[in-house]
Amino acid sequence: MSFPWKFGAAPDHAATRAAPVSKRFSDQLIAVLPRLRRFAGGLTRSASEADDLVQAACERALAREHQFQEGTRFDSWMFRIVQTIWIDQLRARDIRKEDGDVAEERLGSDEPVRRVEARLALSEVRRAVALLPPDQRLTLMLVTIEGLSYKQAAEVTGVPVGTIMSRLARARIALQQTLESGVVARRSAGDAEA
């Protein structure tokens, strides 16, 4: 019987554990790719940018495979790599210009009906996340989306748990206010049409 996936068909336990580390490593990496894409999707401002970030993280992880410690969390290790590359990219860019781009996108030139519908779409929530300061965005993605505990998020980001708590609270409040203002805007538009 052929087992179709990357588990391999180890005939005995010794062979299982003696499997090439690099292949196991790649398999772990592939398994966590959807979560890396989701994480990167929250940090960046477009799907292609997120995939570029994940690809860079994969390449760096493979180059530093020897630094991963067995028995520690692989996903946290990868989140840390994604975060590091992302911060490097942020520093290398003109962030103000990017913020302007986002603002322009939010006020985009779609026809009015579509713009109202767009407000209903969850993609608008992602845009609201993109407007958060980078440290809040990072914390929000790690804890609220990826489900890390505060302690785990603190380990990934290298900040104290108290900082995670305050960043997360600010992010959640800001996000909620943004979402509420969107609802208010829609209601106002609806009232005006009525």
Add this chain to the structure above:
Amino acid sequence: MQKHSDEALVAYLDNELDADERAHVEAWLDADPAVRDRLLALAESATTLRNAFAEFMTEPVPERLIAAARGETASATEAEIVELRPRRTEAAPPPSSRWYIQLATAAGLFGLAVGGGAGYLGNSIMTPPQVPAERQIQAAALNNWLDNAAGDYKLMVNAGDTLVDVPANGDNGDVLQKVSQSLPQPVRLPDLKPWGLSFQGARLIVVDGRPAAQLVYTTDNKAIGPLALIIGSTKQSDIAPTFERRQDLNLLYWRHQGRASVLVGQSEIGYLWGIANDVAWQLDAI
């Protein structure tokens, strides 16, 4: 952290407070309806947020990322489709049985229904390719399956040996026979002794409306166990081994030839991966 603060509310929702802090927040909630409203709004927004990013878990992963993970150069061929991962549609589990937390969860789920619908509508309008409704339903069913698996694991760990329906005996043949009587196909018992895991017994459980066997293993190695292997039947197509998390639990699940399996434990995913490799080979070996 101030006891009466947004930080405290958010940490309360995230189940990150100790007993004293939780009691303070609950007293605050009892005393102030406006704070309860704020908590509800925060719970709703968290659900909406999770929904907004859920589609990443069901989209095909681009070939270039698969290639990058394998250390290969991406080719310019048509995108490879890899197995779908479940759409995470559940709100965070409520940290308390208090009524307003239940309400918060209910509100979150309502938001999920509305938000999910809006998201699907939005996707259909704005962001091709669409995610078929059938696929969303399958992903939701898978999520429920994993939620139940995680819940049964917690129950098993908290209750200890008393919860094992059929305890392990000498050859374990009787155990498997009794468990298999209630399942559509016989259960094989993976031998995980090389991992230091001892079979303790089996439970018959129901996950996603179908009978399943929960095989319970324990070990002195705290880095690995205890561990539960749940095996049920499925009519859905095969799915590659995939990691998920539920609170502090790691889950690794796969479907193969009519059998749905999930390993549940607190062990690091590297261990789970190796053990699952072993389990999969033993289950499918003839």
